Amino acid sequence: MELDFSVLVPYMHMFWKGVCVTIQASFLGVLFGSALGIFIGSFRVMPFKPLRYLMAAYIYVLRGTPLMIQLFLIYFGLPALGVNLDAATAGILGIGINSSGYVGEIVRGGIEGVSKGQWEAAKMLGLSYWQTMKSIILPQAIRHMLPAIGNEFVTLIKESSLLSVLAISDLTMVGQQVRSVTYASFETFIFVAVVYLALTSVTSGALQLLENRWKVK
Amino acid sequence: MTHAIEVKDLHKSFGALGVLKGVSLNVDEGEVITVIGPSGSGKSTLARCIARLERIDSGEIYVYGHRMDAEKMSNAKESELLGMIFQQFNLFPHLSVLENVAMAPMKVRGKSRAEAENTARELLERVGLGDKIEAFPAQLSGGQQQRVAIARALAMDPKVMLFDEPTSALDPELVGDVLNVIADLARSGMTMMIITHEMLFAKEVSDRVIFMADGHIVEQGAPDDIFGRPQKERTRAFLQRVLSHYGAAVSEEAR
Numbered sequence A: 001m002e003l004d005f006s007v008l009v010p011y012m013h014m015f016w017k018g019v020c021v022t023i024q025a026s027f028l029g030v031l032f033g034s035a036l037g038i039f040i041g042s043f044r045v046m047p048f049k050p051l052r053y054l055m056a057a058y059i060y061v062l063r064g065t066p067l068m069i070q071l072f073l074i075y076f077g078l079p080a081l082g083v084n085l086d087a088a089t090a091g092i093l094g095i096g097i098n099s100s101g102y103v104g105e106i107v108r109g110g111i112e113g114v115s116k117g118q119w120e121a122a123k124m125l126g127l128s129y130w131q132t133m134k135s136i137i138l139p140q141a142i143r144h145m146l147p148a149i150g151n152e153f154v155t156l157i158k159e160s161s162l163l164s165v166l167a168i169s170d171l172t173m174v175g176q177q178v179r180s181v182t183y184a185s186f187e188t189f190i191f192v193a194v195v196y197l198a199l200t201s202v203t204s205g206a207l208q209l210l211e212n213r214w215k216v217k
Numbered sequence B: 001m002t003h004a005i006e007v008k009d010l011h012k013s014f015g016a017l018g019v020l021k022g023v024s025l026n027v028d029e030g031e032v033i034t035v036i037g038p039s040g041s042g043k044s045t046l047a048r049c050i051a052r053l054e055r056i057d058s059g060e061i062y063v064y065g066h067r068m069d070a071e072k073m074s075n076a077k078e079s080e081l082l083g084m085i086f087q088q089f090n091l092f093p094h095l096s097v098l099e100n101v102a103m104a105p106m107k108v109r110g111k112s113r114a115e116a117e118n119t120a121r122e123l124l125e126r127v128g129l130g131d132k133i134e135a136f137p138a139q140l141s142g143g144q145q146q147r148v149a150i151a152r153a154l155a156m157d158p159k160v161m162l163f164d165e166p167t168s169a170l171d172p173e174l175v176g177d178v179l180n181v182i183a184d185l186a187r188s189g190m191t192m193m194i195i196t197h198e199m200l201f202a203k204e205v206s207d208r209v210i211f212m213a214d215g216h217i218v219e220q221g222a223p224d225d226i227f228g229r230p231q232k233e234r235t236r237a238f239l240q241r242v243l244s245h246y247g248a249a250v251s252e253e254a255r
Helices: A005-044 A049-064 A067-081 A087-112 A116-124 A129-166 A171-182 A185-215 B043-050 B075-081 B097-109 B113-126 B142-154 B172-187 B199-205 B223-228 B233-246 B248-254
Strands: B005-014 B017-027 B032-036 B058-063 B082-085 B160-164 B191-195 B208-213 B216-221
Touching: A005 A049, A005 A087, A005 A129, A005 A171, A005 A185, A049 A087, A067 A087, A067 A129, A087 A129, A116 A129, A116 B075, A116 B082, A129 A171, A129 A185, A129 B097, A171 A185, B005 B043, B017 B043, B017 B216, B032 B043, B032 B199, B043 B058, B043 B160, B043 B191, B075 B082, B075 B097, B082 B142, B097 B113, B097 B142, B113 B142, B142 B172, B172 B191, B172 B199, B199 B223, B199 B233, B208 B223, B208 B233, B216 B223, B216 B233, B223 B233
Parallel strands: B032 B191, B032 B208, B082 B160, B160 B191
Antiparallel strands: B005 B017, B005 B058, B208 B216
């Protein structure tokens, strides 16, 4: 069998759009997931126990169920409650919520990695719990967390391929469309895989740079 | 008159391990007391209970009439009463020296940046680190870090300063600078409670020395009495053991 990638050339503009959708979805997903995850993780270490257990349950469910089912629940399930979301919103929401569970655990680990003496010093200087969290603990924790959050971003780039089940035209969906007209299945999906690999590599590299810069101080 | 610190029959245990077994103690305004005693005697725990860093089992703790163990008090309010210096300095590593000192006055007291930084500069000057304001904690020696921590605590202008073994984590050659700063502070009239292993220092700066062992205050009194004429066998044994390290000059006085 001979591989002929030239059949894909006429569809490059479609692939490009798909790449943009994939990048957008995973970026917004990780952004939303991180923002939410920082709160989840912060609540997770709070002295106030009920909130702590609630967050533990939230993380437990999100990490223990498939992303695809979570996406289905948001996109096909929520309308039963009168909440209708378009596919893109539902997709980003789903990815973000799913990611917040993982980021929450990363944040918790990062926070717990900051020495207890930092809390004590801040308390003796009169800082409240949230002042301490925001100005003392999280800035230090984020440095410990950055590599893990970077991995989460890379994971999301790959997992966003599930958005195709909501008929969102991400890179994977475009691949399926191109395959259905060219019948060049192998070429199409090898190409799609290479593009994903490029995306994750560039992301990893950029995060590595960022991490090294932050380490200097 | 209200005491600066008043501790009544304080009990504290960690699990089955009794650490403080009925400690009572008063510190008056302007008084400098040092607490000495073997490791595990409960002296650090005593300071940490006063600072509300440990929950107590029973007893009462008052600082300027405020019931520390029962009153619902914000950290901001507590910072007006107590400042604390830790064995491990606990500087904020992501902030510069200046920011370490100026942050809490801004965030807690609502001071302007200019005002807070001015005070911070003066305090850093006072502890001999006026040239290090832009440095980060990791670039400083332990002794310098501890002096920044002292400036940071002073920036909140507390009524009482607690020192929890301020020089125990320092290399021997760095201890002197820190002790000098603390001694200056003692002379300035600050009310202070110092947990320490530095016997010479305790003898020199204290108005009163408290000897603790096994969760009790065994003996307390003027430094000359405690170091010169200890009444209790336990105190004598401890001082003999500790002071033998200091060489002839000190053991002469301890005799």
